[in-house]
Structures are given as C-alpha cells and as structure tokens.
Amino acid sequence: MTEHKGVWVFVxxxxxEISRVSLELLGKGKELAxxxxxxxxxxxxxxxxxxxANEVIAYGADKVYLAEHxxxxxxxxxxxxxxxxxxIKKEKPEIVIYGATTTGRDLAPRVAAxxxxxxxxxxxxxxxEDYEDNKGNKYEKTLLQKRPAFGGNIFATIVSPDHKPHMxxxxxxVMDMLPKDTNRTGxxxxxxPNIEEGDLxxxxxxxxxxxxxxxxxxxxxxxxxxxxxxxxxxxxxIKELADxxxxxxxxxxxxxxxxxxxxxxxxxxxxxxxKPDLYVACGISGAxxxxxxxxxxxxxxxxxKDPEAPIFKIADYGMVGDLFQVIxxxxxxxxxx
Amino acid sequence: xxxxxxxxxxxxxxxxxxxxxxGTLNREESKNIVNPYDMNALEExxxxxxxxxxxxxVISMGLPKAEQALREALAIGxxxxxxxxxRKLGASDTLATAYALSQAIKKLGNYDLVFCGMQAIxxxxxxxxxQVAERLGIPQLTYAEKVEVKDKDLIVKRxxxxxxxxxxxxxxxxxxxxxxxxxxxxxxxxxxxxxxxIEIKHWDAAYIEAxxxxxxxxxxxxxxxxxxxxxxxxxxxxxxxxLEEIIPKFFEQIKKDKINLKGGA
Numbered sequence: 001m002t003e004h005k006g007v008w009v010f011v012x013x014x015x016x017e018i019s020r021v022s023l024e025l026l027g028k029g030k031e032l033a034x035x036x037x038x039x040x041x042x043x044x045x046x047x048x049x050x051x052x053a054n055e056v057i058a059y060g061a062d063k064v065y066l067a068e069h070x071x072x073x074x075x076x077x078x079x080x081x082x083x084x085x086x087x088i089k090k091e092k093p094e095i096v097i098y099g100a101t102t103t104g105r106d107l108a109p110r111v112a113a114x115x116x117x118x119x120x121x122x123x124x125x126x127x128x129e130d131y132e133d134n135k136g137n138k139y140e141k142t143l144l145q146k147r148p149a150f151g152g153n154i155f156a157t158i159v160s161p162d163h164k165p166h167m168x169x170x171x172x173x174v175m176d177m178l179p180k181d182t183n184r185t186g187x188x189x190x191x192x193p194n195i196e197e198g199d200l201x202x203x204x205x206x207x208x209x210x211x212x213x214x215x216x217x218x219x220x221x222x223x224x225x226x227x228x229x230x231x232x233x234x235x236x237x238i239k240e241l242a243d244x245x246x247x248x249x250x251x252x253x254x255x256x257x258x259x260x261x262x263x264x265x266x267x268x269x270x271x272x273x274x275k276p277d278l279y280v281a282c283g284i285s286g287a288x289x290x291x292x293x294x295x296x297x298x299x300x301x302x303x304x305k306d307p308e309a310p311i312f313k314i315a316d317y318g319m320v321g322d323l324f325q326v327i328x329x330x331x332x333x334x335x336x337x
Numbered sequence: 338x339x340x341x342x343x344x345x346x347x348x349x350x351x352x353x354x355x356x357x358x359x360g361t362l363n364r365e366e367s368k369n370i371v372n373p374y375d376m377n378a379l380e381e382x383x384x385x386x387x388x389x390x391x392x393x394x395v396i397s398m399g400l401p402k403a404e405q406a407l408r409e410a411l412a413i414g415x416x417x418x419x420x421x422x423x424r425k426l427g428a429s430d431t432l433a434t435a436y437a438l439s440q441a442i443k444k445l446g447n448y449d450l451v452f453c454g455m456q457a458i459x460x461x462x463x464x465x466x467x468q469v470a471e472r473l474g475i476p477q478l479t480y481a482e483k484v485e486v487k488d489k490d491l492i493v494k495r496x497x498x499x500x501x502x503x504x505x506x507x508x509x510x511x512x513x514x515x516x517x518x519x520x521x522x523x524x525x526x527x528x529x530x531x532x533x534x535i536e537i538k539h540w541d542a543a544y545i546e547a548x549x550x551x552x553x554x555x556x557x558x559x560x561x562x563x564x565x566x567x568x569x570x571x572x573x574x575x576x577x578x579x580l581e582e583i584i585p586k587f588f589e590q591i592k593k594d595k596i597n598l599k600g601g602a
Contacts, residue, residue: 101498109471110470159559317574320578
C-alpha cells in the first residue's frame with residue numbers, strides 16, 4: 001500500500017473548456033499534495049485537448065496525463081472509465097478526486113467498482129490527518145473526507161484506510177482555485193487510449209447546453225428569493241435589488257420546484273454552493289438544504305415575516321418584515337446614500 | 338421485457354430517528370418510506386411494461402421490515418418482489434451494496450433493463466446504480482429524464498451539466514431516473530388486490546452466492562469516522578418593529594460595521 005503515491009484530479013472538460021470545479025480541485029489537490037510531500041497530476045481526456053494541458057499546469061498541476069482520441073470528444077462512461085481505471089492500476093496514485101457534477105458522479109463510482117476502491121460522494125471537506133481506528137490500528141496521513149448527508153442535517157467524516165487510492169467526488173463551489181500562473185511548468189505525459197468496441201455501446205446523438213446566464217459561483221453579492229416571494233412576478237423586486245447592488249439573483253429550491261424561476265438560480269444542496277461577500281435572503285425560511293449551500297457567505301442579511309424563521313439563526317442582520325415592503329424601503333434608502 | 342427495479346427503504350426525512358453511537362443510522366427506530374426517486378424508477382419500468390408487456394421485479398436490500406417498501410411497489414403494479422436480507426449484509430457501503438444487488442440480479446437470470454432512482458435521499462451518493470452496472474458489465478445511463486425502447490435500441494434523454502443529451506445504446510443496460518422524468522402512478526383497486534397474493538421472496542447472502550469478503554463491513558472500503566451536526570453560528574442582530582424605525586437602525590448598524598452594501602461586505 002505504501003507504494004501508492006501522488007494526488008490526482010480528474011479534469012472535466014466540455015467542448016474544450018475546463019469545468020470550474022476541476023480548477024477548484026486543482027487548488028485543493030495542490031494543498032493535499034503539499035501535505036503528503038508528493039506531486040499533483042491532472043487527468044485530461046478528450047479530442048484535441050492538448051492545448052488545455054498547460055492550463056491544468058497553470059492552475060497547480062505538476063503533471064498532466066493526457067489521453068486524446070476522437071471517441072473521447074464527449075464524455076461517455078465506458079471509454080473514460082476504462083482509460084482512467086487502467087491508468088490508476090498502472091501508476092498507483094494515493095488520492096483521486098473528481099468534481100461532483102453529473103459527469104463526475106457518473107464516472108467515479110464506475111471506476112471505483114472496477115478497481116474496488118472506496119469512494120465518498122459529494123464531499124465538502126478534505127483533510128490529511130493521522131487516523132486511528134477503534135481497534136488501535138494507526139494510519140499516518142490518511143485522507144479524511146467530510147460530506148453532508150440527510151439533506152445537510154448531519155455531516156459524516158469518511159475514511160478508507162485499508163484501500164488505496166482514496167477516491168472522492170467534491171461539490172462544486174466549495175474549494176478555492178489558485179490564481180492562474182502561466183509561468184508554472186510541468187510535465188505532459190501522453191497516454192495511449194485503449195478503447196474496446198464494447199465501450200462504444202452508447203452513442204450520443206445530440207447534446208444541448210444552455211450558456212449559463214447566471215454566475216452564482218463568482219458573484220460577490222447575491223440576492224435570493226424564497227417561498228415568500230409568492231409568484232414568478234414576485235422575483236421582479238428581488239431582481240431590482242440585485243441590480244441595484246450589482247449582484248446576481250439566487251433562489252431557494254421551493255421557488256424552482258414551483259417553476260417561478262429557472263434552476264440555474266438555485267442555491268443549496270441540490271443547486272449551487274455559494275460564498276459571496278454578501279448574501280441577502282428574502283422570504284427564505286432557511287431549509288437546511290438551502291443553508292448548506294450559502295452559509296459560507298461572508299455576511300448574510302435575512303428578510304422574513306416570521307421572526308422564528310431558521311434563516312435568522314445564521315444571519316448577521318435579520319429584518320423582520322414583509323419583503324415587498326422592506327425591499328422598496330431599502331432601495332429608497334440606498335439611493336440617498 | 339424483463340425489467341428490474343432496485344428500491345431502497347429510507348428514513349422519512351420528516352421523522353428522522355437519527356444516529357446510533359457507532360455513527361450508522363438508527364434504521365430500526367426510524368419511520369420509513371420508499372426512496373422517492375425509486376418511485377420514478379418504478380414508474381419508468383411500469384410504462385415500458387404497459388407498452389411491451391413483460392414483467393417488473395423489484396429488489397430491495399435491507400432489514401426484514403423493508404418488505405413494507407416492496408409491498409408498496411407491488412401495490413402499484415410490480416409483479417414480483419425480492420428482499421435481500423442477511424446480517425452478513427449489514428454495514429455495507431455502496432461498493433458492497435452494489436456487489437450484493439448485482440449478485441441478486443445475476444441470480445434472477447434474464448433481464449433487459451435495470452432501473453434505480455438517481456440517488457437515495459438518505460445518503461445522496463448516487464453511487465450504487467453505476468456500481469451495479471459495472472458489476473453486471475452493462476452500460477449505464479444516469480440522470481435519465483426520458484426512456485424509450487425502439488427495437489434493439491435504447492434511447493435515453495439524460496440530464497447533464499447545463500443541459501441534456503440524447504443517447505442511443507444497446508441493452509441490457511442500467512438506468513438511473515430523475516424526479517423530473519414522470520409523475521409516479523398510484524395503485525389501483527385491482528393492483529392492490531393482486532399485490533396481497535404475491536409472496537415476497539427472501540434471499541440471503543448464501544443464496545445469491547456472495548463472496549463474503551465483498552459484503553458487509555469487510556467488503557466496504559469506506560468507514561464512518563464520525564458524525565456531527567453542522568455547527569451554527571451565533572444569532573446576529575435582529576431588527577424588528579415598525580418599518581420606518583428599523584430601516585434607519587439597520588443602515589446605522591451596517592455603517593458602524595463598515596459594510597458597503599454596493600461593494601459587498
């Protein structure tokens with residue numbers, strides 16, 4: 001087991017653009033590699049994606065394993081799982097992490113079952129610490145994987161001390177990416193893709209992706225609406241305040257499920273995890289799954305009619321009142337300043 | 338078509354009995370429901386049965402009381418139910434669970450499609466589906482919103498990051514179903530009556546010829562180190578009362594705290 005060495009990040013790319021969570025994981029991966037005194041590698045698969053390898057290095061990788069093939073143009077489970085599983089068996093990394101996107105959550109369990117490794121889903125924290133199990137077995141510098149369960153009601157810390165590599169998917173928006181450093185240098189290792197005919201059992205006939213109109217991940221200010229907004233029209237005033245503050249519009253799951261606003265605005269466990277400088281929660285009672293996605297915000301202002309609303313427990317400033325009365329007053333006052 | 342649906346009994350999030358000291362769930366004490374996404378999976382299977390005929394078999398792994406979940410599936414229209422239950426299967430993580438379920442499916446013999454919910458609402462891992470597919474050596478179509486069978490082709494609309502994709506594959510295959518795929522049906526008088534007569538089969542680890550090293554605690558690479566409740570930060574400053582009074586107070590306070598609303602905090 002001691003032969004396992006190195007931290008790997010699966011670098012997800014769609015249409016030759018590296019997904020943001022992969023860059024975040026390179027940042028975290030570098031920190032973990034530092035603690036383990038080892039190297040960070042990115043695993044990059046695709047068709048003609050060599051140009052992205054330098055970007056992977058610029059965001060923290062020491063090495064990039066690059067597999068290119070026309071059948072790897074778009075992510076598909078079987079060819080990707082084969083290449084990555086074989087690479088893991090050959091190179092024996094100690095840790096492999098994936099973004100908890102639809103792709104990462106499709107790929108990682110398939111790989112884990114193939115190589116019979118432990119896998120922890122949807123982590124929000126990764127640390128290297130010594131670990132002692134209840135039988136007194138000691139493990140030096142093992143990976144502690146923290147994840148929410150029961151809709152964020154509890155957090156579990158998971159270890160897989162007897163199996164390597166340790167594998168985890170990590171929720172987007174939780175880890176911090178490093179600033180891009182184009183002066184960094186690294187090694188690019190070309191991997192000859194071994195794809196078998198059976199791996200091509202599934203073909204993609206059509207892909208439709210909407211360009212993201214909302215960027216909650218990078219927003220410094222987010223004004224979010226919850227059930228208290230009452231209707232699709234109710235979001236107008238949320239947008240007005242967001243525009244006035246120069247922020248983005250967020251939403252609770254209840255409003256998205258009711259069809260009042262598009263899913264791309266959803267903040268929370270099943271939506272986007274955010275950590276802006278300022279989060280204004282309007283008419284949001286504070287379901288645990290919503291709070292799990294926004295409590296990392298630097299300052300939180302909550303506006304709610306119900307003084308008992310759980311959101312007030314995590315707010316820095318709580319205003320008890322009807323958002324349709326409070327927000328216009330806030331805007332009026334802001335105009336004076 | 339021979340259709341298999343994997344269902345999980347989960348604690349009702351409204352009536353959660355919490356954790357035992359060893360960090361595992363207190364499943365004995367909890368009120369339980371069928372994982373809601375699994376009902377969407379069952380619905381997809383039933384729709385295919387309506388269209389092409391055949392048989393829907395539901396399989397669950399759990400304590401004997403998970404029979405209740407299988408009963409529910411039978412009442413809605415499943416034809417056969419298998420409960421995988423054995424002390425040796427206790428404390429299995431996703432890898433070990435997926436192994437046991439795949440052994441049960443192999444024991445069943447012929448199948449065209451295996452359905453699961455996209456994830457279970459207790460663990461939220463979404464891992465067992467793909468891991469069963471790997472153990473069975475069949476393609477997986479996760480996050481399926483629409484499923485069609487046309488001759489030898491399986492057409493699935495999958496939800497992916499920022500949009501969706503339409504895929505064509507061969508089958509047997511495993512499909513995990515989203516909650517936006519359908520509105521699960523309710524049982525009819527006829528299906529409920531029929532369900533009463535169906536005997537739920539109990540299978541144990543020996544019956545499915547499970548390698549004991551691959552199930553339960555021993556077959557589970559991941560261990561729970563600790564469980565904790567999320568910390569809550571202290572309550573902030575509350576502004577309550579007449580609007581014309583609290584607005585100035587609020588602005589006074591944030592000025593004092595040097596917060597510039599327009600520039601973020």
